[in-house]
Amino acid sequence: MKRWLLLIIALIVLGTSVYLYLPYFVFESGSHLTAFILLLSSFVFIFTAVYLTANYQNRQKVKTLQNRLSMWTKLSYHVNQVGDEVFNELPIGIIALDEEFEIKWANPHAKTIFDTRIMGKDLKDVHPQLHFAAMNNKIQFIIQVKNESYDVTYRSEYKFFYLFNVTDRELVKQRYDEQIPALGIVYLDNLDEALASMDVSEQSSLKGEYLAAIADWANKYNGFLKPYADERLVVVLFRKQLNMMIQDKFDILDKVRLISTQNQVRVSVSMGVASWDVNYEELGIYAQNAIELAEKRGGDQVVVNIQDQKIAYFGAKNDASAKNSRVGVRINAQTIKDFIEKSSNIIVMGHNQADLDAFGAMIAVYHMAIASKKNAYLVVDEDKLDKTVQKIYDIVKSDLPAFVESCMDSESIIKIMSQDSLLIVVDTQSPKMVMSPEVLEKASKLVVIDHHRVGEESFNALFSFIEPYASSTIELMMELLNFYNMEEEIKISPLEATIMYGGLVVDTNNFSYRTGARTFEVAAKLKDLGADVTSVKLWLRRDLMRTLEINHLLGNVEIYLEKFAFVVTTDVYEDRILLAQVADAALQINGVDAAFMIARMDAN
Known part of the structure; x- marks a missing residue:
C-alpha cells in the first residue's frame, strides 16, 4: 500500500488542479475538449511509463543482488569447508602465538610435527629456531624437526607460522650438492732441494714414498689423482668426498710430515681445493688461487674454497721454511725495480699505528726509489705512528732533514699522486689496516711487500712479494736491497x-x-751499517704510564686448563702494540703455552 501512496497523492493533486482550472478553459467545440483530454492522458501516460521503467530497473538490480547473495552464501559455505580442511586435514602446520610468543593455538598437523601438547608452551621451549625467527621477524626460512625439513613462513602482523614439509626437495638438493665437482692442486714443497744431497736411489725411494702416501689418501676418498708436473699433482672428486676430507682435517698433512721427520728432510705438502657449481675452466682458476694462497701463507697447509662459504684453512702447524735458493729474491727485486722505474713517483705506506718494522721497511723502499733516481714520498700521519716510532721520528727530524722532506701527511700525498704514481704498501695485507685508506683508494698501481700470512682480505695488487718464512718485513727488504x-x-x-x-x-x-739463519744474517748486515743496539734498547723501554697500564690489564688475567692465559677487558684500546705487549707479558707466566689479549678496538 505504501508503494502506491505517492502515486495516489499525485493523481489527487492532478485532479484537483484540473477541477480548479477547468472554469478558465473555454472549449468552443467538442473536438477542443477531446484534444485537451488527450493531452492530459498523454501526461499521465508519460509519467506512468517513467515510473514503470524505473521500477523495472530497480527490480532487476534487486534480483541481481539477491542472486549474488545466494551465490555468496553457497560459496561461503564451501570456503568454510575448504578452510576447515586446510586447517585440519592438509599437511600444513599452523601455529598461532600471542604477544609473549606463547603458543595459543596449533592445528592438528602442527601437533603432529612437534607435540600434541604444545598449546600454552613457550615457543623457545618447543623450537628455539622458530623463537629466534619470531624475535627477528624473519619471513622465510627452513628448519629441521625430527629429521624432517620444513619451509616456514612467518606472518609477523598476525603472529602465525605456516610450516610445509620439504624433506624430499631438500634431499634432492643435498644429493645434487654432494655431486658438485671439487678440484684440488697438490704441491710437494721443497722436494727438489731436500733430495739434492741424496743419491739417485734414495731420491727415487723417498719421492715414491711421498707419492704413495698421497695416492693412498686420494684412493681412500675415491678421488682421481694425476701428476701433471714435477712435485705437482691434481686430484678430482665430488663435494661429498671433500666434506669427508674436511671432517678428517686433511690427515695427509700429518702423514707427509711423519715421512719428512723419519727421513730428516724438510718436505711438506700444500694443497688448494675448490668446489663450485661452475664449468671446469672456472673451477681450475679457483683451485689455482687456493694453492697460491696456501703457498703465500707459508705452505704445509690446505686452503679450501667452497661456493657460498668462507675460505677454510687446515694445517700450518709448522713455521714456513725459508728456501735455500735466493734466485726468487733476485727475481722479485728486479720485478719491483721494473715497476719503480716505470712510474713517475713512488708513494710508500705502512699500516695504521706503524711500528718499527713498518717504518724501517718504508725507509728501505725509499732508498730503492732513490737508487732508481725516482722521487719517493712516505705517508706519515704522526698521530698514526705508535708511541715508539713517534719518539724516534722526532730524532729523525733533527738528524735526517733531507729524508724528512719526503715524509708527508695523507692530504699532501694525495695532491701529488697521479695515474703513473706507484704505491708500495709494506708490513700489512689488509686494506682496512693501512695508514691512509684515502691514499690506497686513489692509487692506480699497487705493490705489496709483507711477511704475514695471507688472509681473506687482501689487496688487488699488480705484484705481491709475500714470504711468511721471514721474521719481519725488514728481513725481506734487506734481502731485496x-x-x-x-x-x-x-x-x-x-x-x-x-x-x-x-x-x-x-x-x-x-x-x-x-x-732463522737469514734473520741473523740481516742483523749482522745492519750492525755493519752502523746499527746501535743500545739505542734500540733505550727506544723500546716503556714509560711509567704504559708499564702501569700493562700491569693493570695483567691483573685481570685468567688461566684456563693450566696453560692458556686470557686477558679480557671491555675498554677500548686503539694501541695494538700495547695489547701485544700485554699478551707477551702474560706469556712470561710459568706454564702458559699461549696468551690472548681481548679488547675492543673501537666502540663498535
Missing part, C-alpha cells in the same frame, strides 16, 4: 740502520720468535 742495484751500493745511514734493526727486534721479540 742486496739484489736491487748490482752496479752501485745503496747507502743507508747508521740511524736508518738502527731503526731497521729495531724492526727486527720488535717483530722477533728480541730474536726469540720466528727467527
Whole structure:
C-alpha cells in the first residue's frame, strides 16, 4: 500500500488542479475538449511509463543482488569447508602465538610435527629456531624437526607460522650438492732441494714414498689423482668426498710430515681445493688461487674454497721454511725495480699505528726509489705512528732533514699522486689496516711487500712479494736491497740502520720468535751499517704510564686448563702494540703455552 501512496497523492493533486482550472478553459467545440483530454492522458501516460521503467530497473538490480547473495552464501559455505580442511586435514602446520610468543593455538598437523601438547608452551621451549625467527621477524626460512625439513613462513602482523614439509626437495638438493665437482692442486714443497744431497736411489725411494702416501689418501676418498708436473699433482672428486676430507682435517698433512721427520728432510705438502657449481675452466682458476694462497701463507697447509662459504684453512702447524735458493729474491727485486722505474713517483705506506718494522721497511723502499733516481714520498700521519716510532721520528727530524722532506701527511700525498704514481704498501695485507685508506683508494698501481700470512682480505695488487718464512718485513727488504742495484751500493745511514734493526727486534721479540739463519744474517748486515743496539734498547723501554697500564690489564688475567692465559677487558684500546705487549707479558707466566689479549678496538 505504501508503494502506491505517492502515486495516489499525485493523481489527487492532478485532479484537483484540473477541477480548479477547468472554469478558465473555454472549449468552443467538442473536438477542443477531446484534444485537451488527450493531452492530459498523454501526461499521465508519460509519467506512468517513467515510473514503470524505473521500477523495472530497480527490480532487476534487486534480483541481481539477491542472486549474488545466494551465490555468496553457497560459496561461503564451501570456503568454510575448504578452510576447515586446510586447517585440519592438509599437511600444513599452523601455529598461532600471542604477544609473549606463547603458543595459543596449533592445528592438528602442527601437533603432529612437534607435540600434541604444545598449546600454552613457550615457543623457545618447543623450537628455539622458530623463537629466534619470531624475535627477528624473519619471513622465510627452513628448519629441521625430527629429521624432517620444513619451509616456514612467518606472518609477523598476525603472529602465525605456516610450516610445509620439504624433506624430499631438500634431499634432492643435498644429493645434487654432494655431486658438485671439487678440484684440488697438490704441491710437494721443497722436494727438489731436500733430495739434492741424496743419491739417485734414495731420491727415487723417498719421492715414491711421498707419492704413495698421497695416492693412498686420494684412493681412500675415491678421488682421481694425476701428476701433471714435477712435485705437482691434481686430484678430482665430488663435494661429498671433500666434506669427508674436511671432517678428517686433511690427515695427509700429518702423514707427509711423519715421512719428512723419519727421513730428516724438510718436505711438506700444500694443497688448494675448490668446489663450485661452475664449468671446469672456472673451477681450475679457483683451485689455482687456493694453492697460491696456501703457498703465500707459508705452505704445509690446505686452503679450501667452497661456493657460498668462507675460505677454510687446515694445517700450518709448522713455521714456513725459508728456501735455500735466493734466485726468487733476485727475481722479485728486479720485478719491483721494473715497476719503480716505470712510474713517475713512488708513494710508500705502512699500516695504521706503524711500528718499527713498518717504518724501517718504508725507509728501505725509499732508498730503492732513490737508487732508481725516482722521487719517493712516505705517508706519515704522526698521530698514526705508535708511541715508539713517534719518539724516534722526532730524532729523525733533527738528524735526517733531507729524508724528512719526503715524509708527508695523507692530504699532501694525495695532491701529488697521479695515474703513473706507484704505491708500495709494506708490513700489512689488509686494506682496512693501512695508514691512509684515502691514499690506497686513489692509487692506480699497487705493490705489496709483507711477511704475514695471507688472509681473506687482501689487496688487488699488480705484484705481491709475500714470504711468511721471514721474521719481519725488514728481513725481506734487506734481502731485496742486496739484489736491487748490482752496479752501485745503496747507502743507508747508521740511524736508518738502527731503526731497521729495531724492526727486527720488535717483530722477533728480541730474536726469540720466528727467527732463522737469514734473520741473523740481516742483523749482522745492519750492525755493519752502523746499527746501535743500545739505542734500540733505550727506544723500546716503556714509560711509567704504559708499564702501569700493562700491569693493570695483567691483573685481570685468567688461566684456563693450566696453560692458556686470557686477558679480557671491555675498554677500548686503539694501541695494538700495547695489547701485544700485554699478551707477551702474560706469556712470561710459568706454564702458559699461549696468551690472548681481548679488547675492543673501537666502540663498535
